[in-house]
Amino acid sequence: MIRVYQQETLDIFPLAQDVIKDSFSLMAQDQGHITLQKSSYNPLRQQYNAAVILDDIASKNDKDIEYKLCLVNVDIYAQNMNFIFGLANPIRKTAIVSTYRLNGDNTRERISKEIVHEIGHLFGLVHCANNKCIMHFSNTVKDTDEKEQTFCQDCRSKIE
Numbered sequence: 001m002i003r004v005y006q007q008e009t010l011d012i013f014p015l016a017q018d019v020i021k022d023s024f025s026l027m028a029q030d031q032g033h034i035t036l037q038k039s040s041y042n043p044l045r046q047q048y049n050a051a052v053i054l055d056d057i058a059s060k061n062d063k064d065i066e067y068k069l070c071l072v073n074v075d076i077y078a079q080n081m082n083f084i085f086g087l088a089n090p091i092r093k094t095a096i097v098s099t100y101r102l103n104g105d106n107t108r109e110r111i112s113k114e115i116v117h118e119i120g121h122l123f124g125l126v127h128c129a130n131n132k133c134i135m136h137f138s139n140t141v142k143d144t145d146e147k148e149q150t151f152c153q154d155c156r157s158k159i160e
């Protein structure tokens with residue numbers, strides 16, 4: 001089971017639920033809306049620190065026991081990256097996906113792919129060299145559009 005939290009400005013639990021069921025045969029539980037903590041905002045970068053949001057979500061109910069997914073629609077960053085689409089911490093069993101840079105023609109498809117990618121990390125997968133594989137690293141939305149919404153055989157075999 002994966003607990004799904006979303007920013008109050010989003011309403012995409014049904015999408016997350018479908019993706020989680022289709023790709024992992026897991027149930028999703030709607031944990032409702034969350035408000036981002038002020039401390040996650042970096043005024044110099046005018047972006048939100050994904051690690052801070054992730055930490056906050058990871059500390060919520062059933063700390064480190066249940067898998068958790070947080071969906072936000074603000075611009076997020078991590079360490080030396082200009083921006084990221086998502087972040088996952090397998091030890092804390094928590095992932096975050098931002099829809100901010102996924103808007104456009106294939107928004108729902110892109111969000112679905114990024115959700116599968118980050119949950120893949122939660123299950124221990126690392127980045128894959130196969131650019132069609134969902135675990136391939138996306139630097140741009142073009143990369144996201146080019147990959148399939150599925151794992152290559154190699155990655156799939158590691159999570160089954």
Ligand SMILES: [Zn+2]
Nearest residue numbers: 117121127137
């Ligand atoms: Zn990744």
Ligand SMILES: [Zn+2]
Nearest residue numbers: 128133152155
């Ligand atoms: Zn792969």
